[in-house]
Amino acid sequence: MDDLQMLATTLAAPEMSREAVDRGRHRLLNRMRGPVSRRRRPRVLAAMLGLTAAAAAAAVVVTTSGTTAPTATPNSPPAELSSRQILLAAARTAEARPAGSGVYWHVKTIDENKKSTSKPVRGVLETWTRRDGMRWDGWNGRVLTDDGPASPAAFQVAFTKLTSAQLQGLPTTADGLRAWIDDSIKRSKTGRVPLGAERTYVPRTLIELLYEFPAPPRVRAAAYRALAALPDVKSTGVVKGGRGLLINGGTADEQRLVFDPETSLVRSVDTTMGASYHRVTVLAAEWTNTLPKVTPHKTLPPGRG
Known part of the structure; x- marks a missing residue:
């Protein structure tokens, strides 16, 4: 699994703890510091930053839209029947x-x-x-x-x-x-x-x-x-x-x-x-x-x- 696939998998997973998020970020940074060519590193870094920004924007959308159109989750209480x-x-x-x-x-x-x-x-x-x-x-x-x-x-x-x-x-x-x-x-x-x-x-x-x-x-x-x-x-x-x-x-x-x-x-x-x-x-x-x-x-x- 390359870096982009790993990040996509991380973003698609259910809600994680703060510790899991920190571990994932640390692994990504280590990969970025590894033996890659000088020409590829800026491109990878830009891709990471772009996906991170997109994830943050998606989080804002989910948070703000949840106040008007809540989405059921496995831990949410069952909706009251009519x-x-x-x-x-x-x-x-x-x-x-x-x-x-x-x-x-x-x-x-x-x-x-x-x-x-x-x-x-x-x-x-x-x-x-x-x-x-x-x-x-x-x-x-x-x-x-x-x-x-x-x-x-x-x-x-x-x-x-x-x-x-x-x-x-x-x-x-x-x-x-x-x-x-x-x-x-x-x-x-x-x-x-x-x-x-x-x-x-x-x-x-x-x-x-x-x-x-x-x-x-x-x-x-x-x-x-x-x-x-x-x-x-x-x-x-x-x-x-x-x-x-x-x-x-x-x-x-x-x-x-x-x-x-x-x-x-x-x-x-x-x-x-x-x-x-x-x-x-x-x-x-x-x-x-x-x-x-x-x-x-x-x-x-x-x-x-």
Whole structure:
């Protein structure tokens, strides 16, 4: 390797310590003092000085440009992911998870409700829903029956009641699922859906599809992709339980979602509505073959109405 090649290699290498730089300079000076002809030495020296000046200029460019357009290095911290990147990654994970099987769709949550003029009501809520629509409710460890067998259409998604089979047939693309939810909101028979309610009901329904209903993997993936396409979604970074997202932040109906990026499973959902809020911490959302002992009961527990 001649002198110019050695210098080029040195300049192209990663950042070096001050000692390494001094050793390299010393070696170059020794080579320059060696047995070379009087005619060649000025040319070599000029080349060295020119390359050194060019290296210094390049260092200035890198240093000044780094303040406006930083370049990633092996030692730099990873860039923070956007909400869209986080949700699209969760969609891929959700799509790869097995659908599961069992007799009952079991959801267990810690529910906390607070209305503006009341004290918070907090307890453990459980539901078991059979594929034929029969449903059991549990509250703080007691499994209760309501008023008898439910309709086969036991799953209310947005404003539409679906059977287990219909739930499996929901759209599996983000655009298709969003259009289905929009249509369900428009067709509501309650007459209480105000203009512009999509901003609230669309993300709420998409989140419910991620844990409250036994939606198949491709539908859950579509729900994550539809959330990624919403305009008012912001990442809140790594939080307790996984990744945090803020939806419709600063509005009268604000939602905070936490999910585990390793599994795509929802961990908690907080919904703030003015001075009221509803907090759900998800303990289980899975198929099971076991229904605990049932205690007959005809009225809903406190906080369920």
